[in-house]
Ligand SMILES: Nc1ncc2cc(-c3cccc4ccccc34)c(N3CC[C@@H](N)C3)nc2n1
């Protein structure tokens with residue numbers, strides 16, 4: 001087992017990883033930029049090293065500075081968290097090559113293979129994982145798109161090879177739009193991802209976004225830890241994640257989970273990861289989707305995710321400790337049928353944004369009051385304390401409130417109770433938005449889809 005782990009991140013996820021380290025009696029090393037010298041994750045660590053100025057490219061994203069800090073600290077492993085360098089195969093490869101320092105994550109090869117969307121689709125298709133009907137090779141010519149339209153009908157999604165997250169997708173609703181949309185998809189791919197390759201998929205109008213948590217060790221053991229329903233998004237930013245999904249029956253849950261296991265096994269994937277699926281809604285369904293519902297592979301996230309906490313709350317597994325133990329060569333010591341799902345959990349991302357002003361990120365401020373909620377079933381992952389100045393150089397998420405209940409109704413009630421207790425003064429947050437969300441009938445009925453926030457919900461209430 002490692003003696004000392006450097007956490008190449010900041011904020012709540014850095015504290016989260018260091019908590020796992022402490023429970024494994026592993027020393028903790030933090031890195032920080034000039035903007036973070038008084039930050040909570042620095043306070044929490046056994047030792048901390050400055051890696052550069054506030055600008056992420058010159059600090060948290062600086063490969064050499066991070067590895068140099070690991071050398072100085074004599075750390076024998078690096079955990080990247082999420083964001084920053086977590087899915088950077090080049091950095092992972094440098095850590096793999098760095099003598100005496102272990103990368104806590106999937107191999108750089110697995111990251112490379114699954115990071116290329118068309119390659120990932122081919123691997124999944126080979127492993128009998130349903131993919132959205134489409135091409136597994138890039139398309140360049142409008143005639144190819146029209147031929148696809150002839151065969152599969154419209155709308156068609158034109159996706160950038162290097163895309164993912166919210167960007168890199170154009171929807172073509174008729175043959176007349178093909179030329180323009182293909183051109184702009186390629187241009188956007190070139191601009192955003194330095195890669196103008198695009199591929200096609202049938203566009204699903206009303207998908208639910210279901211993702212399956214995977215843990216895989218270096219001895220061939222692959223387990224899924226159930227799903228999370230991330231259908232509540234706003235401009236491709238997740239705001240609330242929950243599990244289990246009220247849209248799935250146990251049979252469909254099992255089918256999707258097994259598909260995820262097959263897919264990552266085929267990609268020689270190890271450590272923690274998430275397989276994202278789109279599940280096609282049956283308009284006007286009343287009750288969960290049955291075993292014949294269509295689900296399709298979307299992409300693999302080759303990192304620990306923000307919302308891993310939802311899975312931890314309903315399965316009881318500490319996923320971050322599993323990551324560390326797997327990277328240290330340990331075997332997974334449970335079988336798939338040992339994995340049980342108990343109750344319901346919802347994660348609320350606490351962003352320092354002003355929901356009343358189109359979720360504009362706060363530009364600064366001090367936590368005059370910071371009074372987190374507590375009590376049964378309430379977990380708060382953060383790196384904050386009263387009096388902290390808000391650091392606005394990075395993303396706006398400052399905490400995660402994760403609530404567990406015996407069922408979804410109790411979880412919603414308890415969440416409302418916790419959100420009313422959560423008292424933050426001095427900076428704007430989206431807590432009022434979350435309170436509103438919990439009383440929204442579509443959300444309570446769980447019939448919302450990925451479009452709900454952007455197109456349907458009346459947020460003026
Ligand atoms: N063939 C097909 N049909 C419908 C889709 C709908 C989305 C989508 C669109 C809008 C919000 C979403 C939220 C979560 C997951 C997916 C979406 C989508 N995304 C959005 C970005 C990228 N992660 C994939 N791909 C789709 N692909």
Ligand SMILES: [Ca+2]
Nearest residue numbers: 095096098101
């Ligand atoms: Ca190494």
